[in-house]
Amino acid sequence: MRIGKTEKYLYDAISEKGFIHITLIDPEKMDRIEEVVKAAEAAGSSAFMVGGSTSHKTSDYEEAIARIKSNSSLPVIIFPSNVASIARGADAIWFMSLLNSMNPYYIIGAQVLGVKTVRELGLEAIPMAYLILGTGGAAGYVGDAKPIPFEIPELAVGYAMAAEALGFRFVYLEAGSGAKMHVPEKLVSMVRKNISIPLIVGGGIREGAIAESIVTAGADIIVTGDVLEETCAVREKLSEIIEGGRRGVLKRSVKGFKTCC
Numbered sequence: 083m084r085i086g087k088t089e090k091y092l093y094d095a096i097s098e099k100g101f102i103h104i105t106l107i108d109p110e111k112m113d114r115i116e117e118v119v120k121a122a123e124a125a126g127s128s129a130f131m132v133g134g135s136t137s138h139k140t141s142d143y144e145e146a147i148a149r150i151k152s153n154s155s156l157p158v159i160i161f162p163s164n165v166a167s168i169a170r171g172a173d174a175i176w177f178m179s180l181l182n183s184m185n186p187y188y189i190i191g192a193q194v195l196g197v198k199t200v201r202e203l204g205l206e207a208i209p210m211a212y213l214i215l216g217t218g219g220a221a222g223y224v225g226d227a228k229p230i231p232f233e234i235p236e237l238a239v240g241y242a243m244a245a246e247a248l249g250f251r252f253v254y255l256e257a258g259s260g261a262k263m264h265v266p267e268k269l270v271s272m273v274r275k276n277i278s279i280p281l282i283v284g285g286g287i288r289e290g291a292i293a294e295s296i297v298t299a300g301a302d303i304i305v306t307g308d309v310l311e312e313t314c315a316v317r318e319k320l321s322e323i324i325e326g327g328r329r330g331v332l333k334r335s336v337k338g339f340k341t342c343c
């Protein structure tokens with residue numbers, strides 16, 4: 083499959099900056115969307131993801147995408163929870179498989195049902211393996227996942243290595259939106275050392291210090307959403323998280339993803 087413009091943009095941005103931050107917008111929580119979008123771009127976020135485990139209205143996705151697009155030139159990537167998330171106007175969609183779901187619908191069923199619409203809408207499909215860990219949150223519940231315990235990083239490594247061998251081009255370690263405990267650094271670094279495709283980490287990253295340690299451990303992309311809904315100072319919070327990630331790049335001993343040697 084051809085690598086499209088948005089995927090190339092992600093690779094180039096990771097190579098150039100060492101890590102990137104993506105801002106997650108939940109289409110069910112759009113009251114401050116313009117403010118969050120402008121703050122995210124000003125703070126140095128590299129892209130937007132639109133999605134939510136309990137958001138199942140295509141019109142909400144289309145509205146969120148349109149409102150982001152009117153306020154930013156950064157790429158917008160759909161982060162689908164089901165086929166209803168496939169919406170007009172985005173640059174790309176994470177064409178993802180929840181590998182540790184116990185329900186084949188979330189591994190391949192929804193993808194089979196949705197792929198024609200993805201093609202018809204001209205959405206760039208970016209293949210991504212999605213793994214749910216820890217308590218799993220709403221994503222774990224909705225996706226029928228058997229979450230990988232934080233205490234057994236070897237399982238996450240196995241899934242991530244299998245994902246790369248199967249041809250996925252990104253791996254996402256998900257602790258669940260608003261998770262009290264983010265993915266542990268040791269687990270992130272064990273996965274990082276065993277795959278060469280970009281590693282995304284999200285769930286419960288709410289402080290600069292957490293972003294720093296997760297990026298130090300080897301995350302190429304960190305995603306934050308929930309914390310922005312809790313704070314009035316969105317730009318300051320995002321700057322704190324992105325600055326933390328930048329410090330993490332400088333402290334990193336594990337090599338991150340590179341497009342060339």
Ligand code: 1GP
Pocket residue numbers: 106221256257258259260261283284285286287305306307308309
């Ligand atoms: C959720 O990983 C993302 O799918 C982001 O998590 O909302 O906790 O930042 P938060």
